[in-house]
Amino acid sequence: MRKENSTNAINEQFLFQVCELNSAIAIIGGRWKAQIVYSISQGNNRFHLLIKELPNISEQVLGRQLKELEAHAIIIKKGIPDTVPVGIEYVLTSKGLDLVPILESLCNWGKIYADGKEISARLE
Numbered sequence: 001m002r003k004e005n006s007t008n009a010i011n012e013q014f015l016f017q018v019c020e021l022n023s024a025i026a027i028i029g030g031r032w033k034a035q036i037v038y039s040i041s042q043g044n045n046r047f048h049l050l051i052k053e054l055p056n057i058s059e060q061v062l063g064r065q066l067k068e069l070e071a072h073a074i075i076i077k078k079g080i081p082d083t084v085p086v087g088i089e090y091v092l093t094s095k096g097l098d099l100v101p102i103l104e105s106l107c108n109w110g111k112i113y114a115d116g117k118e119i120s121a122r123l124e
Contacts, residue, residue: 027072032057032065034103037074037092041100045089066090074099 003009015022028034035054044053050062057065069075074096080087092100113119 027074028099028103030065030068032061033069034106036062036065036069037096037099038103038107040075040090040092041097045091046087047090050090069096 012022012026016026028037032054036050039050039053044050047059047062047066050066051057051059054062066075070077072095073093075090075092077088078091080089
């Protein structure tokens with residue numbers, strides 16, 4: 001945990017006040033969160049399915065990322081009735097569902113430029 005009056009914390013608060021984009025990036029930032037949200041949207045809504053879909057993530061990291069996404073109201077946990085022990089599935093909230101097309105757009109943007117599309121400067 002960092003100090004509230006550290007330069008890093010002060011700069012982060014300033015950026016959050018300047019533009020909500022910075023807050024949005026902080027919520028979905030990190031190595032795995034965007035992929036976890038997208039995977040849940042594709043039906044990989046149980047812990048073991050996410051591990052199978054994302055084999056390079058550790059169980060500890062996946063658990064932490066899921067808790068952070070839940071804390072930001074991107075996902076919720078739901079118990080699956082009639083399972084022993086009680087199964088848990090992760091469901092995207094309306095906030096999470098609104099995020100999926102944005103992630104898809106970012107993915108498409110990344111594909112275009114990862115494939116070597118020429119980059120030019122806009123002169124106005």
